[in-house]
Structures are given as C-alpha cells and as structure tokens.
Amino acid sequence: MTWDIALILGIDGLANGAIYLLAGLGLVLIFSVTRVVFVPFGDIAAFAALSLAAFEAGRVPPTIGLVVFLAAAALLTELGSLVRKGEGRRIPRALLLWGGLPLIPCAIAWAAARAGAPAPVQMIASVLLVVPMAPLLARVVFQPIADASVLVLLIVSLALSFLLSGLGLLFFGPEGTRTSPLAVGSLSLGDGVEVGGQVILMVGTAVVLSGLFFLVFERTAMGKSLRATAINRVGARLVGIRPARTALLAYGYASLLAGFIGILIAPVTTMYYDSGFLIGLKAFVAAIIGGLVSYPATALGALAVGVFESFASFWSGALKDAIVFSLLIPVLMARSYMARHHEEEIEEIDQ
C-alpha cells in the first residue's frame, strides 16, 4: 500500500467516521437520558435521505404519511394516559403538542414538494420532516415502558427498527437512491489524490454540528437539564426536572442529528430502505467504545471505526466487517478494564 492510497483510504474513512460520529452522539444522548439503545436511529436517517431523493424525483415524500400516522398514534397514547390519570384539563395542550406540532413539518414538506422548491429548501424540509419521528416513536413505544430493564428496552428497540425498515420497504421500495451532491468539484492533494467536495462538506458539517451539540450542552439550561438527568435521575427529579420531558427533548435532538446525517450521506452513497441498520450498528460500536456515556470517547471511536472500515475494505472487501469487529474486541477489553468500577450487579429481568 502506497502512501497516497493510504491517504485516500484515510479520507474515505474520515467521511464515514463523520457520519458514525453524529449518529454515535445521538445514541449516547438518548441512552444516557433514557437507558434506551435507540436502534431505529439509523432508519430515521435513511428516511431523511430517501425523502430528499423523493423531493428530487419531484414526488411528495411518503414520509409525510408516516409522520402523520405516528402523530395520530402518539396523540391517542397521550389522550389515553391523560384520561386514565383523570387530567382532562391537559387535553387541549396535548392536542396541540402531539396532534398539531408534528403536522407543521409535514405541511412544509408537502408545500415544498408541490411547489418544486429549490434544493436547499428540499433539504431543510427533509430534515424537519424526520425531526418529529423519534419523539413520536418514543411517546408511543418507549414512554409506556420507561422503567423496563435495559434488555427489554433494547429488544423493543430492535423490533422497532425492523418495523421501520419494513415501512421503508413499503413506502420507498427495494431499490436504492442517490441524490445530487451538495458540493461539486474537488480539492487536489498532489499526485492523483483528490478529496471530493462532498467529503469535505461532510467532515466539516460533522465538526460544526458536534461543536454546536457540545455548546448546547454546556451553555443552555435545556442542555443542562439533559445532562443533569443523564448524570443523576433522582437528583434531577429533586430539582423539578421531569425525566419524561427531557427524554422527549433528547429524542428530538437525536432526530435532528439523524436528519442531517440523512442529507449528508444521500449524495455520496446509495441509500436503501434498510441502510439505516448498518449505520446504526457502526454508531452503536462507537457509542459503546464511549461506554454509552462519554461524548468525546464516542467521537474518537466513531472516527476510528470509519477509518478501520476503510482500510479493512482494502485488505479484504468480503471480510471487511469481520475485520472491523474482530479488531473491536481488544478495544472493548481495554475499555471494560478501564470502566471496571466497583462491583456491578446485573439488574433483575422483568417478571
């Protein structure tokens, strides 16, 4: 392997790593606040990408229907629980929050598709369109079992991911799509080594977004309440932070990240209804390297996985993932050893 090949592979890896980074942040955010390993994250990203493709093809993205459906389900769940708790007075607010709010991006997307809006608008619409998804799914699927064991939550999460990719197949069909790149042209690094504009854009956006992400966490009260809940649930409740509310917040942020991932990745690779699962899995790897708590470690893990993968595909395309995951085990051992604090008891299974 010559240095220029290594360089190309490295850059390619960084581009993928950037995607895993954003996804990893989302996963850690959700897990630390809710103990849910949110497998469907990748599927949401895929939906954003496929929606953008639909826009470009001049079709109304079927995602709208999905969001409306989810909103209806969430609204029913919410009303149900309100009625059971006998809190009728909060019903109007629920109608607005669960019934009204999610429809706004749908309306925007619909208008954009009809008016054949320019590319930037289409992208914004695609991102906005998926933002309500995670919170709505959370309300319907996870909030009712918020106190279940991590295992049960994980299994439900997996099933949910299967469900979403099933819907993806139904709505978008089996064939893949690829959108026109946001950034054309490329930057030459001397003999034969070129970096595509899109790649630069991806890495750049990832850096900026994660920067903003940390800023939100460090500076805003909202971010603080998120961190507080993640660090100490009981403590948070004692100062009046409602975990259920912060959880929705976390899902919202994550959804936003997923949306960005979708439009970043759509032009550089072919997206399928089930592309999400692998993105999610790789991001999950990164998140675990971060112990599902540390954002910086997750970021490093994500980039490492991306670069690993890129080089592995050079050594043996067929065994690529096998190589990546085998290299993972020593890393896990090291991490596990470092994270080995006092004596861990395993939580009892749900009876």
Place this chain on the structure above:
Amino acid sequence: MALFLEMSAAPRALRWLLFAGASCLSIAAWGADLKVGVISSLSGPVSALGIPYEKGIRAAHARFPEVAGHRVELVVLDDASDPATAARNARKLVNEDKVDVLVGTSGVPGAMAIAAVAQELKTPLISPTPVSLPGPDHDWTVVASQPFELMVSAVVRRMKAEGVGTVAFIGFSDALGDLAYECLVRSAGELGIAVVADERYARGDMSVAGQVLKIIGKRPDAVFAGNSGTPGALPYLELANRRYAGRIYGTHGLINADFVRVGGRSIEGLEVPSGPVLVAGQLPAGDPIREASMAFRASYEKLYGAPPTDAFSAYTYDAYLVLADAAARVRGDAQPGTPAYRQALKDAIVSTRELAGTHGIYNFGPDSRYGSDERAVVMVRMEGGQWKLAAQPAPPR
C-alpha cells in the same frame, strides 16, 4: 422451585401451537383448478429481484387466466430472502395449498432449497433463477432463464472481440458474486483472458473505495462486476470517481431503471448481456422472441399502467409461458391437484420444444434443465441513459 414449575406451562403452550398449526391447515385449498405456487423474496436483500418476479408472473396470469381449460390460481408467498423460509413455503404450498407446480425464487440458495423440496414432494419446479443444481437428483426442476455461464461467456467473448487482455472482478460477497466469479474465471480461461483481481463488497456497503483502489492498482484493461440492481452501481460510480478509463462490463442482473438512474453518467458505455426482451423493439420484425416480448410488455403495462423497466419480471412471465405450454400438452385424464397430474405436468414440461419466450427459445429435456441457448443472449450497451443493442465491437471509452 419456580423454574421447575413453569415447565408445567408447556402443555398449555403446546396446545396453543396445535391450534396455530390447525389454523394453518384450515386455510387449505379450495375452488381453483390449476394452482401455481409462487415463492419470491418480497422483502430482505434480494427483494430488488423478488418484487419484479412477482409482478411478472401476475402479468402473465392476467394475460392467461385460463390454460388448457383450467382456471389458474396463483398463491404467492414471501421468503424474506431466507432459504429456510423458502423451503418451508415450498412445503406449505404443496402440502396445504395443494399446488400443481412451483415457481421461485429470487435468490440462488433459496432456489436450491426449493429444488430439494420439489424433488422430495414430487412437484415440478420452474425456477426463474439460474440455479446450479448438483447431481442428477433434480429432474423435477427446470430453469426458465439463461444459465449464468451462458451470459458470462457472452460477455467474455465480447471482451475478447474488444481486445481485452486482463480483467478485474468486483462483485457481491454473496452467492451471486461467487457464481459470477466462477463463470468469469472459466470462460476467461478458455479465451486466454487473465482475471487479475477478485474484490467483494456487501449489498449494503456505503463505499467500495478500498476495493476499487486495489483494482486500479492492478491496471486491468477492463472491469467486470458480478452484482445486481442499484447496489451494483456502486463500483462503477467509484471507478468513475477515480477516473478509471478502461472498459466496464456487468451481468444481466444490472438491468433495471433504478440502476440507470443511480449509475448516471458513470455507467456510460457499460456493456452487459441480456435477454432479447430488453431490446425487443430493436429486433427484426417477425422474430418470435420479439412477438413474445411485445405481448409481455403490453400485458404488463395493462396491469400496472406503466411499461416494465427491468428484465427480471420477464423471467417469471416466461416461467408461466412454459407452464401454460406444458399444461396444454398434458396427456392422460389426470386432474390438477393429484400426484398423477403433477407427474404428467412434469413430463410435459421436460418435453418442451422451441417455445418462444421473452428471454429466448426454450427446449427442455429429461437431462437438460436449462432451456435456453445462444439465441437467449444479446449484448447491450449503455448509451445516453438507454440500453442499445450492441452489434459491432465498440471503440474504447
């Protein structure tokens, strides 16, 4: 002890299962005369082939709702791209739905799994997938598509004609990839073309930069891709990305509209083998294949409101033609739904002669399970987003 006690819940569970099983039974065959069991991958990795397969046979059924005086009923099952499920479905179709003939499925492993069941249950199978059947014990299966070998050798002959000396292979890391590679090595060997690389990637992969860099490093005259559908576009895109100037070839698995859409400019000049159906319009008038193909397109458009954009749906259409032709020649008075009829139907199928389909002229015999011959292959070339019948060797790109 608690866990011990819960064992006693087993009977309850079992009874529930029996009920479930019984409910499967209850949904058994009724009414229809000649039953066709269709297994296809409507979900999972090979659904890109499986879904058109289903559309194709429905189109055929819409065109010939009756054959040889029997009303035909289609029973379609999804195998989720899993061979075990495919085998289970085959068993179910024969045992519960009492189908007289099986058609399916889209994946090679799946098709092989079904073939085994067809053999065991003595039910004719018409496979739209080129399945390489080992051993003689598969005389209940015929293949209604060009053997992969035939297609690839056509490509290799084309390479030779266009002066290719070294070729690099890149394909799926799955059964299709394996099959394509074996065929390439065999045909290339015969014509003295050197295969200099064997690179693989998974259908879902986001990037093949590594594999393509390695290929370019070998500086081959041409690259041959053993893959299918839109995931098949990835190598060509990356090759274009890396400014690869050599010739590019592929398999008939690539022929559908989405591939062209995704491939865009990067697949300009790509040459792949195909059944004549794809370029039927460019065939001389009076060619039987042209007639069959036009009929297929018409009935497809009639059913779905749009002309077919792929060559896959035509395979199951042909499978149905083979069935219809054979059913008309069934001797004796055996009635559908009986083993005797299945036997007779099989005998009729394996004695098919010069049947014109959309993908070629079919001739089956007890010892020849692949019906097609050279007449079933044409080379097509991507020019300006259109597949053109490639007559003369093309100038280098």
Place this chain on the structure above:
Amino acid sequence: MKPLASRSLMAALAVAFLVVPLFAGTFTVSLLNEIGIGALVALGLVLLTGVGGATSFGQAAFVGIAAYASAWLTTAHGMSPWLGLPFALLLTGLSALAIGMLTLRLGGHFLALSTIAWGLSISMLFGNLDALGRHTGLSGIPPLAIGGWSLMEPRAMYYLVWTVVGLGFLFSRNLLDSRPGRAIRGLRGGATLLASVGADAYRLRLSLFVTAALLAGLAGWLYAHMNRFVSPSPFSVHASIEYLLMAVAGGLGSLAGALVGSGLVLALKNVLQDVLPWLTQRSGQLDSIVFSALFIALLHFARGGLMAFVRRWRRRHGAGRPAPAHAAPARPLPNRAMPARGTPILSVQGAVKRFGGLVAVNDVSFDLGAGEILGLIGPNGAGKSTMFNLLTGTIPMTSGRVRFLDRDVSGMRQLEIARLGLGRTFQHVKLRPHMSLLDNVALGVHARTRPSILRAGLRLDREEERRILHEARRQLDRIGLGDRAHEMAGSLPLGTQRILEIARALASDPFLLVLDEPAAGLRRQEKLALGNLLRRLREEGMTILIVEHDMDFVMNLVDRLVVMNFGSKLVEGAPAAVRADERVQAAYLGGTA
C-alpha cells in the same frame, strides 16, 4: 398446583407429543420441527441471558458452526450423520470455550457488543471458505437414518427433534435445580456475592456459556440434516436477534419460555402469511411490519413475555408452590473442627486503604481469638465497612497485613479467603430475591460440595443434593426460619433478610463469621433472638466479628470493642471501659469535638 394435576399435565403433554403427527399435515409437522429447533437455541438463551444475565447476539453462529461441521463431514467425507453429531458438538463447544475465555470478563454493554462482533464475524467466515461452498453453501446433505429407516420424512424427523428438545429441557431443569444451578442463578447477584460463598463467577459464566452454545449446536446439527442444505444467511446476526426475540417473547424468566417463544414467533409469522393476503396485495412486505408491531405490543403488556401471563394466571388461581418435598434423610456434611478457644484466628496489622487522596482506613490493627465476639463500632463514615472489605479480601489493601488462621491472606482473592473458612454478611443485603430461602442458604454450602454441571444435568448428584439441602435446612432451623423454607427471599422484611444472610454464611461452615450491622432494622424481640443466636454460636466455638450501630445491642453481646473514627482506631477495650471513654462519647454522640 397439586403434584397429581401436574403429573396429568405431563401425561397430556406426552400424549399430545405422540399424536400430533397423526392428524397434522406434513407442513404443520415440519413447522413444529422448526419450532423445536428454535426452542433449543432459545433454551440456551434463557439459561445464558435470562438466568445468567449475559445477553448474546451470537447464538445463531453456534447453530451455524454445528450445522456446517456436520454438513462438511457428511458431504465432503461421506461419514454418517451420527458421527457428525459428536464432531459438531465438539467444534461448537471448543469455539464457545475460546470465545468465552476471551470475552466473558467484559462487563455489561461491552459483553453484549462483543457477542455481535464474533457472531457477525463467524457467519461471514462461512461465506468465504471454499471448503464450505462459500455463499452458496453445502447441499445434498444426507438425511439421518436409524438402521435402514431414513428420517427424511418430516414426521420421522419430528420424533427425533422433539425427543432432543425434551432431553434438552430435562437437562436444563435438572441443572437449575442443583448446586451449580443455584450458583448460576446467583450470577445476577454479582461476583462478590458468589465469592463470599467460595464460588468463581467467571468460571460459572464460562461453563454456562458453553452449555448454551452446545444447546445451539444440537439445534444446528438437527437443522443441517432436516433441511439437508446449509448456507450462511440463516446463521447471521439477524438470525441471532430472532432467537433472542423468541426467548424474550416467551419469557426469559422460565425454561418453558423458550418453547412458548419459539412457537409464538414461528407460528405467528406463518399465520400472518396466511391472513395478510386477504387484506392486501402487498402482504409480503407487511409480514415483518405487523410481526414487529405485535411483538412490541406483547412486551408492552407483559415485559416478562408470554410466560408472565401464565405466572399471573397461576397466581390468581392460587396455584402456589408445591408442598415442600419432604426432606429425605441424608448423611450430614462433615464439619470442620473448631480450633481451641483463644487460639489466634484473625490478626490485622497496620491496615491502610487509600481511595485516591482520601484515606479511608489509616493504620488499623487488632487481633481476634477463637470463640470471641469482637465489636467494631464508630460513627457513620468512620471506615468500618472499608475495614470490613479489606479483611474479607473484597478490595485490596494499600498496605498492611491480615493473617487468618496463621496464614497470610493479604492479597488473596475473596473467594480463596472464603474457602479457608471466613463467612460474611453484607451491609446492603445480597440475597437472590426470586430464590427460596432454602436455595439462598444452600448457596452457602457451595464450596463444601462438588457436583458439576454435567452430573447435575444428568441427575447423578442426588445424594450430594440431599446432603446440601439437609445442611441448608439445619441452618434455617437454627435461625428459626425453617417453617418458611420455600418462601421467596424477596418477600422477607429487611431485618429477617439480614438474619437469612447469617444462615447462608453459617452454611459454609466457617471458623470466623463477619457480620455487617446484623441488627439494623430488627424489632426488639428479633434483636434479643439474634443476640441469643450469636451467643450460642460463640459457645459452640465460633469466632465472630460484628460491625454494629445499635450500642444497646453491642454492649450486651461482645467481649471486646474496637472503636473507629475517621479511618483510625480510636479505642479498644471492654464495653464498659469504652462506654466510659470521653473520646468515644465525643465522636459517637456528635458532642463537643
């Protein structure tokens, strides 16, 4: 429920098992075969994940190893499938052992991810080995045959599959109801709990891992010779996830869950295939959607899976636990001879423990002679519990020595010290809430007996088992809980739980008993009873070190007191003297410093 009822249920089960193939179509039969195979794998998961608490996303890989092993042996070398079985199991077992030794020390999430890692790698390997037919797989695998009778026909296969399933369940049930089984059920309690009774959590988890893999291996062997065709895809991570879905859907809390789950998942998928086409053309694509939705709904109503319903039903219909099988007479286990009164048992010399900057225990020394009760007291946060963990070997000492029975045990692992004869209780009670009192105490006997997983599974351990239970009952009677032997430990009040821990410690036949606040949360009468118990133990020559807050309780019990404050020893001496001491008053009662 009554034994009669359960026996008749078993009979019904047997009959049903025999007659099913007679009235079911061959498709239903082969579906049942697949359910049986799924149940075997899920059974392994119930043991590994449900009982042992280690989630695995890789079971399908073990199924694959076995399936390919037998397939390869029978196709490439034309050997008999019956030879394929031992070969397949050997290969599966060895790879499980290797993988387990590599990964089972990982904690929590790391372990789960590692299973994805090797699960994915192994299934990829299948697709890339020429000997295994690469992605196309191996076909033409010979069917099993008994004598001349080929098991090609599903009905014939049915009897084999379900016999194997039955044996698998029997083995697992026997296993859980035995010495190693109790320890395995203790795994969720954490390594410290097991170490305190001299059991090695890591080795337990490893053997459990291998057992689960072997069950998957059996399934793989059956799969290969039933489908007579193997290819990589059925052994991918997705398949592993589906097995996990089965186990969870059925209920990780019970063995039967594996069977129920496998049946539920496969039957449901099949029923959907029949029903959906009536609703829509595109049914094929709806299958997975509807299935996932129903699955999620199930977990919403019963997190414990389908078996949770069964459990609730049984609770509502008052069918409780069985009348305790009456303790068969058994030879009591041998007891160690207590050392002569006064001989030094424990001696701590200059023990120091630092956590970062904080000095939790600062140069503490004291001795303990046989047949003596020493009280270790001091205000909250004085470092008593840390001292406690140092001399039990739970955490390593920064510096200093601990001698136990004239052996230097400083630096020894906790479980080694425990085996030497040091029994302990915990400040935050460590009992297994879902195990009976009897089983909890029997856990204490672990280090005194041998039966292995294999012997337990094959029911060759009954003699020892009787002796274990006999000993456990003895200890329960000793603390006056004999009549509640079959209640769940979790249903006891906190105070009583503490006493139960003492019984568990006693069951390990220790020289030295180390108790952490045994009187906390006890009623007055219970305290008196506890005091008498400890005094009686002392008369029998037992040596006791006790950490306690309740001055009243301590003062009337111990021979000597060691008072700690801010990590150092403040005073040592007879109760009366200590009580009189000014410094103690100050430190303890928060008076003037």
Place this chain on the structure above:
Amino acid sequence: MSATTGTPMLEVGDLRVAYGRVEAVRGVSIALQPGQIVSVIGPNGAGKTTLLSAVMGLLPSQGALRFEGEDLRGLDVEARVERGLCLVPETRELFGELPVLDNLRLGAYSRRLRPQALRDRLDSVYARFPRLAERRTQRADTLSGGERQMLAVGRALMSAPRLLMLDEPSLGLAPLIVREILSIVRALREDGVSILLVEQNARAALESSDFGYVLETGEIALSGDSAALSEDARVRATYLGGGADDDA
C-alpha cells in the same frame, strides 16, 4: 404537644409504605407547624429515609399527605418541588460531573428565574456557604464530604423551599462540620423556612429541633418536645448506649 395554630405546614396521617410485600413504614403520623424544626430520630433501617422519600413522592404510599392544607397525593415529585417542598437526601444526589455553579443553577430549575434573580439567589447561597463560592468552578464529585453536604443544602435553597427536608445531614461528617450545618439549619428557620430533620445522631438532632419523633421499625415509638426527649431513658438507652433494658 407543642401549641398547634392554623393549618400545619406538613401533615402526615397513618402513612404506609411497602417494598413489595415488606412494609417499611407502618402507619406513621406526624405534623409540622410553619417555622418549626421537627426531628425524626431512629436506628438504621427504622424507615426514616423511606418516610421522607414517600413525603417527597419518590415512593408510592398510602395514607394522608397534606402540604399547607393541599393534598399531595396525585402530584408527582416535580410538582411537589414546584409547591415548595424540597428534600436533601441522605445520598445527596448531586450532579457529580457538573461544577458547583451548575449544581446550584439547576437547583433553581423549577423556579424558571430571570438571570438577575438567579444571580441574586446565588449570592444569597454563597453568603450562607462562603466555601461554595470558593469552589464554584470545581466538579461536585471532587468536593469533601462536608462541602458536598453544603452544596446539597445550597442547591435545595436555590429553589427557595418553604419546607426543607434534611436526611442525615451529619452523615460521615466531623463534629465541627455537623455543628456548622446544624447552625445554618437553625438560621434558615429565622428566614421562615420550616425544616424536617431526620437524624441518627440523636443528640445533635434533638439539640437543634423544637419537636421530635422516635421512629423504630417503621412505627413512631415516642414523640415529644426535643428537650424532653433527650432526657428520656429509652432514647438514652438506644442512642446514647445507656444500660436500660425495659421491654416495650
């Protein structure tokens, strides 16, 4: 009984809390008047912490729970915080990875203060605990035991509670710090904050409270004016180690 006037600040009637089948608090009734400091003493495992958790709503309970006349049942923890209840738990429950300043800021979360008001309240807390002002940028989990306790109380004060519930404020602290904290507690009363004090350190607790309850195995064993209690024989016996063995 101390003179009761008007509606009590906190009223707990026949409260029962159970973990599964185990009852940890069995029919406890206590009352607390505005501006009062009431202490609950008892040995480990007597149910003191359980009692506070139930009042705060962290644990489900049966029985009457009224705060300034308003029924608390049906209100979740957060709502009770908004009403002015505030618990400083035995385990502190600080946000270890956040600096002192953020811990305090979050303390006022339920009040949704304007920046200026927030700053004022911070200053008032700093005035009470100068130590916290020095440590404001330090991570909470690097503080010493005493400082943590101060931070816990400080965080509680940020929400301007009307009733402050302290669980074992002396836990693991040197006598001097215990005194310091308890004197601050007394000072708080002057500012109109009522206090429910749970302590194992009997003497210190009784010294600084008006009224006291003795909790044993989930039941009120004794109650009365703190001064009287600290002279009671049984209290001395159990907590001050006097050799009295009367049977109850």
